[in-house]
Amino acid sequence: MKKNIAIIMGGYSKEWEISLTGGNVVYNNLNKEKFNSYRIHIFSDKWVFVDENNEEYPVNKHDFSVEYKGVKVTFDCVFNAIHGSPGEDGLLPAYFELMGIPQTSCDYYQSALTFNKRDLLSVLRPYGIKSASSYYLNLGDHIDEDSIVEKVGLPCFVKANKAGSSFGISKVYEKSLLKAAIETAYEHDDEIIIESFLDGTEVSVGVITYKGEIKVLPITEIVTDNDFFDYKAKYENQSTEITPARLTEIKTNNVTSAAKLAYKVLKMSGYSRSEFIFIGDEPYMLEMNTTPGLTTASLLPQQAQAAGISLSELFESAVEEALQIKG
Template sequence: MNKKTVALIFGGKSAEHEVSLRSARNIADALDKDKFTPMLVGISKEGSWYRFPDTKIFTENTKIVDSELPANAEPVALVSLKGKPVLYSLKSHSETNIDIAFPIMHGTMGEDGTIQGLFKMVQVPFVGCGVWGSAAGMDKEVMKRLLQEAQIPNAKYLLLTPFKNITYDEVASKLGSPFFIKPANAGSSVGVHKIKSEADFAVKLKDAFQFDTKVLAEEFIQGREVEISVMGHNHSPEASLPGEIIPQHEFYSYEAKYLDDNGALLKIPAEITGESLQKMQSLAKKTYQVMGCDGLTRVDFFLRPNGEFYINEINTIPGFTKISMYPKMWEATGLSYKDLITRLIILGFEKYEAEQKLKTSYLD
């Protein structure tokens, strides 16, 4: 394979903007420079696109905002010229060819199918799930509908909206107490709260609605929090060894994940073996296929004391920070961080090549 230019795209208009930069730094460091040339493309919190010449953007900045840009930030646009994807400089008017895009944008405007739609419009291969799989995976209500249709066990829930009043007692009577509330379209536990009382419910629901117009109230499942990394094409996924999260906070909140170095203990691989391991890996792969995933996804479980597995959620652009579970679980399975990144890029090329064989014109 000739050396390919990989556009690492990070940042964006998301509550997980800062986490995205940390993930992108690790991927840039791990990228096999003998096979790939990295191109660093950051999207500001306002939605502007910039190209950066080196990794100082990660060491000298924790976020990208239009009013505090480094002097070497070059405004750019991703466009299609003569059927080829290029990064067009709005400053020098130069064009740079892109071979593949690697989106590292956690949460809204990156993980929800929006940027994947842009990639398809400009005809650039990309790493990870497509438009539909990304959108369905991001929306927890849609995810639950699909899981229920496929008879994949998951927690009971109610849909809450700003347009329909529902009381704490109504929710508690159907789901029990305590229960969780979470924005339908947000990641990394942003806006997620454990509700124990009516006073909690009123305050925390208001916070959750800051991040989405749909909020789920979800049954609290007492059990171990276990995750599995899945990779591959939808028809032939592979599952890693599992990892277990042991929160040191009340639950695995945003603070426990990213702000508190001691917020959680990670046990990789988790102490799950034999038939239970096979069942979990099989369920992870089934979930991946049902959700239309392709490339990569992390599947999160609850494991009850009686041995029953429940799907909590999926994450189609999981974290790639130094403490992130997705790469660590593959490392425990025998795949190094560097080889993992190479494999994901190759999968992106393979998916694009398969899609290019499909007809787009009835008359031709």
């Protein structure tokens, strides 16, 4: 009997359009002989099932079910394709755990931890995973530009602590521009991380659980003429993504080991995609995404393809893993 799979997409953050695109890629590629797929749009003002005619049917939040054509539809598994809140910050993973419904992303604690850049890097640092020098601010804190520059130097990156797709990030070259960059970051989060600039090759490393085993996918090298890998570089074709990356054997081994170690230390499941910058042969982690982009142009699907894994195989494996481990 075919399993009912709810593909959740949308979300409460500015990444909702990217999520809808990726969610539809999952919907179009998930094995229709094995699964009945349902597109579930989750927004702050509505949770709805969207059928083939784009008609909307409300989701009952009490048991995550849908009344459709006179039948109550319940779900055997949820495919999480939401970036940002509430899919990537632990809220929905916790809800589905309470509902007893398996879902494809990592558990709620890992979601919340990895969504918080400051906490993620702090947890991984004792395990030898390097990261840039950093300075933290919370909304309302006094802004001491001299202390910031003394700690992280110039140029530096001012980032919203809990945001994706490079929203709320500025590269700052002059001390006088710090406050404006901080205000921009506060538009996206009430916590900020300010990091030293790392001048080196940037790479993205996908680590997934595939057919029951942890698998590191071929590494992607990020090349952009933009000042950094910002939103336009990611989504408006203003970057070149080279998979597999042009790395020496020692760099490949070092970043593969670091990404796999992070996945294991955090007791991850499902997909992850971590960003690193090399200083010499050593990779420095920037962040980890636990619901990475799933559009055909996104990095994780590119990496899977380079590994000989089709989109259908990639998505089916995530569902099967969730049903086996979390069911």
